[in-house]
Amino acid sequence: MSIDVGARLRSVRTTFGLSQRELARRAGVTNGLISLIEQNRVSPSVSSLKKVLDGIPMPLAEFFTLDLNVAPQAFFGADELVELGNPEVSLRLVAAQRNGRQLTVLHERYAAGAATGEDMLAHRGEEAGVVIRGRIELTVGGATRVLGPGEAYYFASQLPHRFRNVGREACEIISACTPATF
Amino acid sequence: MSIDVGARLRSVRTTFGLSQRELARRAGVTNGLISLIEQNRVSPSVSSLKKVLDGIPMPLAEFFTLDLNVAPQAFFGADELVELGNPEVSLRLVAAQRNGRQLTVLHERYAAGAATGEDMLAHRGEEAGVVIRGRIELTVGGATRVLGPGEAYYFASQLPHRFRNVGREACEIISACTPATF
DNA sequence: TCATGGTGTTTAGGATCTTAGACAAGGAAG
DNA sequence: CTTCCTTGTCTAAGATCCTAAACACCATGA
Numbered sequence: 001m002s003i004d005v006g007a008r009l010r011s012v013r014t015t016f017g018l019s020q021r022e023l024a025r026r027a028g029v030t031n032g033l034i035s036l037i038e039q040n041r042v043s044p045s046v047s048s049l050k051k052v053l054d055g056i057p058m059p060l061a062e063f064f065t066l067d068l069n070v071a072p073q074a075f076f077g078a079d080e081l082v083e084l085g086n087p088e089v090s091l092r093l094v095a096a097q098r099n100g101r102q103l104t105v106l107h108e109r110y111a112a113g114a115a116t117g118e119d120m121l122a123h124r125g126e127e128a129g130v131v132i133r134g135r136i137e138l139t140v141g142g143a144t145r146v147l148g149p150g151e152a153y154y155f156a157s158q159l160p161h162r163f164r165n166v167g168r169e170a171c172e173i174i175s176a177c178t179p180a181t182f
Numbered sequence: 183m184s185i186d187v188g189a190r191l192r193s194v195r196t197t198f199g200l201s202q203r204e205l206a207r208r209a210g211v212t213n214g215l216i217s218l219i220e221q222n223r224v225s226p227s228v229s230s231l232k233k234v235l236d237g238i239p240m241p242l243a244e245f246f247t248l249d250l251n252v253a254p255q256a257f258f259g260a261d262e263l264v265e266l267g268n269p270e271v272s273l274r275l276v277a278a279q280r281n282g283r284q285l286t287v288l289h290e291r292y293a294a295g296a297a298t299g300e301d302m303l304a305h306r307g308e309e310a311g312v313v314i315r316g317r318i319e320l321t322v323g324g325a326t327r328v329l330g331p332g333e334a335y336y337f338a339s340q341l342p343h344r345f346r347n348v349g350r351e352a353c354e355i356i357s358a359c360t361p362a363t364f
Numbered sequence: 365t366c367a368t369g370g371t372g373t374t375t376a377g378g379a380t381c382t383t384a385g386a387c388a389a390g391g392a393a394g
Numbered sequence: 395c396t397t398c399c400t401t402g403t404c405t406a407a408g409a410t411c412c413t414a415a416a417c418a419c420c421a422t423g424a
Contacts, residue, residue, distance in 0.1 A: 005228055030383050047225035064243035120326055212413050
């Protein structure tokens with residue numbers, strides 16, 4: 001069976017929340033090609049595979065390094081969470097490896113006054129979370145609400161959304177999103 | 183220009199002292215294909231490239247990880263030499279990375295009575311070295327000689343050769359070979 | 365000088381990859 | 395129910411890869 005490029009590509013693509021057509025557009029190839037590669041109906045040339053991975057983006061070396069059926073790490077110490085964000089909005093990822101994961105959990109922390117940005121976010125997938133400290137203003141679609149400790153949210157990510165800490169203290173949230181687009 | 187698979191392959195192949203035909207034979211492809219790939223006249227399919235690398239052998243991930251024009255490490259501490267051999271014949275490599283190196287230097291150590299094997303060795307390339315401790319019996323082609331500290335050797339590796347420590351103490355040699363076949 | 369055996373390169377043609385476009389299935393909105 | 399948009403799949407035709415065989419070159423040796 002020799003390396004199963006197809007499964008690797010499908011895993012990576014879905015992990016990044018891309019459709020075959022969207023990835024094809026970014027990569028400058030056709031969606032049909034991606035379909036064929038993922039079914040192992042063809043063995044792509046290195047140049048094609050590179051074009052496809054550039055659309056992710058992911059280097060060839062990392063692609064071939066991926067271990068698909070790795071025994072997944074089940075427990076993570078506080079210092080094993082990967083820090084992603086900035087001083088204003090800190091995102092600490094639970095399982096940062098770019099494996100075939102569909103679900104990512106984050107420990108988010110918003111400084112007083114911090115927000116996810118000026119514009120609304122919108123992408124594929126779903127998001128949900130629980131506020132554990134402070135107060136956060138969440139706008140989803142046309143609705144806005146301020147959530148406090150113990151309160152929670154869930155929405156489809158294609159709805160325009162935005163988080164903003166309107167309180168005076170930092171706000172912490174434990175959240176999950178799927179697929180792993182962040 | 184996008185990754186230059188050709189230069190990588192040529193570098194790896196020559197580093198391992200293989201001709202295009204010999205690698206092709208091991209890989210189950212034609213020598214012409216290897217020539218075309220090395221000239222970047224084609225971008226091989228992943229399956230072909232995998233077959234070729236299996237003939238080295240080298241995994242795909244390592245192949246794409248190779249950094250061709252890496253700023254080379256110039257200095258190596260004693261603990262940075264990679265140990266390769268067995269208790270009888272110890273080989274400590276100076277620059278173990280499988281990069282585009284044509285030359286490899288080793289610190290060899292033969293225990294009393296140890297030898298490179300029952301049979302004579304014969305492969306492409308050249309070898310040379312200097313004995314720094316003990317005494318070693320070296321056979322090259324039809325000639326045999328015992329070398330002591332300060333004495334040295336040089337020969338083409340295609341000549342059948344064999345090292346044997348005929349003394350009572352361990353023998354150490356600093357040697358070089360090119361290409362990096364060992 | 366000619367033969368032999370090694371190297372890497374080239375080329376025509378068959379095999380495979382890649383594209384463009386059509387197809388079917390599923391949801392969402394009217 | 396349509397209509398529209400999304401998804402992934404499939405298929406013929408064109409582009410590219412890959413093979414088999416020949417080629418040119420350089421050694422070594424009779």
